[in-house]
Amino acid sequence: MKQKLISNIIKPVIFIWLLVITGAVSAQTDIDGLMMEKNAFCVGPMAGYSSWKNYWEGTLKRDNANLGTVSATQFSIMGNYGLTNKLNILFGLPYIKTKASAGQLKGQKGLQDLALWVKWKAYSEKIGSGRLSLFLIGGYSLPVSDYTADFLPLSIGLESKNLSVRGMADYQRGSWFATVSGTYVRRSNIKIDRDAYYTTEMHYSNEVEMPDMAAFNFRSGYRDKGLIAEATADNMTTLGGFDITRNNMPFPSNKMSVTRIGFNFKYDMPFHPNLSLTGNAFTTVAGRNMGQSSGFNAGIFYVLDFSKKERKNSSNPKN
Amino acid sequence: MKKLHISIIFAVSVLFYSCSKDITETNLEYPVLDPASQDLNAGTWRPILLTGPAEFSVPAPISTTSPDYIIQLNEIKSYQANITSKERKIVNYWGAGAVLRWNEILRELVALHNLPPYQNPDGTYPVPSPNNPLAYPQFPFANPPYAARAYAYVAAAQYDALVATWHYKTLFNRSAPYNVDQSLNTLLPKSNIPSYPSEDAAVIGVTTELLKLLFPGDQEFIQQKAEEHKKARILSGANVRSDLEAGEALGRSIAQKYITRARGDRAGAAVGTPAQWAQLENDCIARGEAPWMSLESPKRPPMLPLFGRVRTFLFDSLTMVTSIRPPAPPSTSSQQFKDETNEVLYYSQNxxxxxxxxVHFWADGVSTFTPPGHWNLIAANDFVKQRFSEVRWARNMALLNMSLMDAAIACWDAKFVYYNPRPSQAxxxxxxxxxxPNFPSYISGHSTFSGAAARILGHIIRSRANDYDNMANEASISRLYGAIHYRSDCEQGLITGRKIGDYAIARARTDGAE
Structure with missing residues (x-):
């Protein structure tokens, strides 16, 4: 019960230069197989750091002495509220600060995109000796500050409004589980601060067409009372876009893809089971028009159980 | 609850498919050119390099009653008989104006080629070679000075070609096909201007020849555009084949004059040699000033350090030194220099x-059409509304782009005479x-370009003069906001640019077009 309440945390993978390309990036439980119970609210801060020295210019892997190591530090707040046992609402809001260790370009900072998800556990049945659950998740994110997308690789985000749908399946047998999901992200066009730009041809507009994205996520490991430890693998790919040309700068509508592997854990404090610690680390194993980033995140989450309170309050007069 | 789920799914699906991602591109919205005046006297306007409008001869056209001419009319009819909607689009695209569209093509080539070469393994940098344009680094590196020069040569040559074209139009006075054969469909606005030789073809001929020199690795793209343009003219019923052939041949001949000038204008030596680069630094130290240093890693030689010696269009090199070169910047050891550096630091930090x-609107950095290209876009957007004739389009674009090229030369002259360090170096x-940018700070290129462009554009469209000045001021100060230039760089750049614009105005007043 407790385990189910606070079970699930988090996978805020912030990677610079294409930080949040999908809703999978940050926030709580939008991509795992667990739900908050009705009227329970799990909330907490997270902090993270990621960096890269090498990046892919098209498919060519290179470094850049005029950037050195590019890093992003991120602080965010995330939460998950149980509307019902089968329907959760989640949110995440990161503040991001970027920096290049060499060269003259100034790092950027600011609040990035507010992300919201609705997570619906559509099906859950015993199958064999385990339990299969199916989920449908809808997400939306939009920028909450007027940051500049057209300053890659130091931009804190890409400015598009993203609408995502995700189908997810989770199978647990004993203390071991596996979760797979696929996400389609519809990205809005963005407006940049100029009246013409070049992709593979000249465009006379301040509007940039952003290709949609697809993402896949696989996670598997141990999940039981008070502890989750899992390995993760994921891939995100834009469905279109163009390669960075030789020695050019990146552009928001580049063809971007990335494959990462990582490790997540969540641990409920034995002395206070409503409090949990979470952390993850990841590294990039393949990519295109993106930095080869590695990073880690850590957070503390607290579960407020409004339903208990209500029950107590309502039952008090009777006693 | 089920209802809620269903409505969520429904709402999400609607949002997914409701909004189209198509982008409206402003250059595809330009109307078809229907000139307010045909400028029938343009054959008497003063050319730039030509000794006169008839320096290159054009054969007399065949008569509109000859059997060969009838064959050419039938070619139009056969094209039109099977016209597709895509072909109609092509007719309208080119119908917006030959000078306009080829200016756009040039801007696109500049943006494609505006990328600094990646370093060699030993930390030196390769130089693009016009003799091997497709090998990396591809030729050219269309940086702002290169681009300014390319825009100017193409625009000035187009102007000369159209002055000659107008001369022969009035000399031969052969009617346009739609006026010869009233039954002919015309897809573009009709006029009484003679159609031989074709002004569109003259622009095609002169431009494609010059682009062989300026963008030698892009010939397939350029030829494809030229063929499409010529086909659009036949399809539209505005020209018969012989109009095009005569115009294109005339354009090609006139281009040779410009190619000869370009080969001898010293731009080819502007990259300099390691000995010359060292000399610039030593001369600066000898004056008691801190010299500019490349802040790139590995250190990159300065961009076209000898571009200041390229032959100007609007004044001679002595005038540049005596009347246009700005005074020396604040000494790198002066209090003013420290104060100005602190001002840049303020904008960097706040x-x-x-x-x-x-900053971003005016940046026009790598992979863009450069600041001169930006001013071409500003001019084109306004010229479209003025309904200039093709020859007046060419004349105004030539005035603008000669100003921009001379601004590049004067600016590079100052940069390498003074060799002043960038704020980030200080x-x-x-x-x-x-x-x-990888070249000295004083004076600001954006400011010089913008001062020159705003001046001449304000003369061409008087009602917009204040707007152009405001744009120039904003472009100029954007470099201080971006923390890459001192205030003196911006202010002196504007002053220098305006002086150059005034030379263009002096020419404009005496070229016979006003």
Whole structure:
């Protein structure tokens, strides 16, 4: 019960230069197989750091002495509220600060995109000796500050409004589980601060067409009372876009893809089971028009159980 | 609850498919050119390099009653008989104006080629070679001076070609096919201007020849555009084949005059040699000033350090030194220099959203059509509304682009005469909000270009003069906001640019077009 309440945390993978390309990036439980119970609210801060020295210019892997190591530090707040046992609402809001260790370009900072998800556990049945659950998740994110997308690789985000749908399946047998999901992200066009730009041809507009994205996520490991430890693998790919040309700068509508592997854990404090610690680390194993980033995140989450309170309050007069 | 789920799914699906991602491109919205005046006297306007409008001869056209001419009319009819909607689009695209569309093509080539070469393994940098344009680094590196020169040669040559074209139009006075055969469909506005030789073809001939020199590795793209343009003219019923052939041949001949000038204008030597680069630094030290240093890693030689010696269009090299070169910048050991450096540091450390927008709007850095290209876009957007004839389009674009090229030359002259360090070199705490150009600071190129462009454009369209001045001021100060230029760079750049614009105005007043 407790385990189910606070079970699930988090996978805020912030990677610079294409930080949040999908809703999978940050926030709580939008991509795992667990739900908050009705009227329970799990909330907490997270902090993270990621960096890269090498990046892919098209498919060519290179470094850049005029950037050195590019890093992003991120602080965010995330939460998950149980509307019902089968329907959760989640949110995440990161503040991001970027920096290049060499060269003259100034790092950027600011609040990035507010992300919201609705997570619906559509099906859950015993199958064999385990339990299969199916989920449908809808997400939306939009920028909450007027940051500049057209300053890659130091931009804190890409400015598009993203609408995502995700189908997810989770199978647990004993203390071991596996979760797979696929996400389609519809990205809005963005407006940049100029009246013409070049992709593979000249465009006379301040509007940039952003290709949609697809993402896949696989996670598997141990999940039981008070502890989750899992390995993760994921891939995100834009469905279109163009390669960075030789020695050019990146552009928001580049063809971007990335494959990462990582490790997540969540641990409920034995002395206070409503409090949990979470952390993850990841590294990039393949990519295109993106930095080869590695990073880690850590957070503390607290579960407020409004339903208990209500029950107590309502039952008090009777006693 | 089920209802809620269903409505969520429904709402999400609607949002997914409701909004189209198609982008409206402003250059595809330009109307078809229907000139307010045909400028029938343009054959008497003063050319730039031509000794006169008849320096290159054009054979007399065949008569409109000859059997060969009838065959050419039938070619139009056979094209039109099977016209597709895509072909109609092509007719309208080119119908917006030959000078306009080829200016756009040039801007696109500049943006494609505006990329600094990646270093060699030993930390030196390769130089693009016009003799091997497709090998990396591809030729050219269309940086702002290169681009300014390319725009100017193409625009000036187009102007001369159209002055000659207008001369022969009035001399031969052969009617346009739609006036010869009233039954002919015409897809573009009709006029009484003679159609032999074709002004569109003259622009095609002169431009494609010059682009062989300026963008030698892009011939397939250029030829494809030229063929499409010629087909659009036949399809539209505005020209018969012989109009095009005569115009194109005339354009090609006139281009040779410009190619000869370009080969001898010293731009080919502007990259300089390691000995010359060292000399610039030593001369600066000898004057007691801190010399500019490349802040790139590995250190890159300065961009076209000898471009200041390229032959100008609007004044001679003595005038440039005596009347246009700005005074020396504040000494690198002066209090004013320290104060100005601190001002740059302030803008570096305190960016605002508003200033960031200004920095990025005017940045025109790598992979763009450069600041001269930006001013071409500004001019084109306004010229479209003026309904200039093709020859007046060419004349105004030539005035603008000769100003921009001479601005590049005067600016590069000052940069390498004074060899002043960038703010980030003077104070490494200064981080920039846009790319830091790899050449000395004083004077600002954006300011010089913008001062020159705003001046001549304000003369061409008087009602917009204040707007152009405001744009120039904003482009200029954007470089201080971006933390890559001192205030003196920006102010002196504008002053220098305006002087150059005034030379263009002096020419404009005496070229016979006003």
């Amino acid at each position: 960016p605002t959203t508003e200033r960031m927008k200004i 104070d490494p705490r200064i981080k920039t909000l846009t790319g830091l």
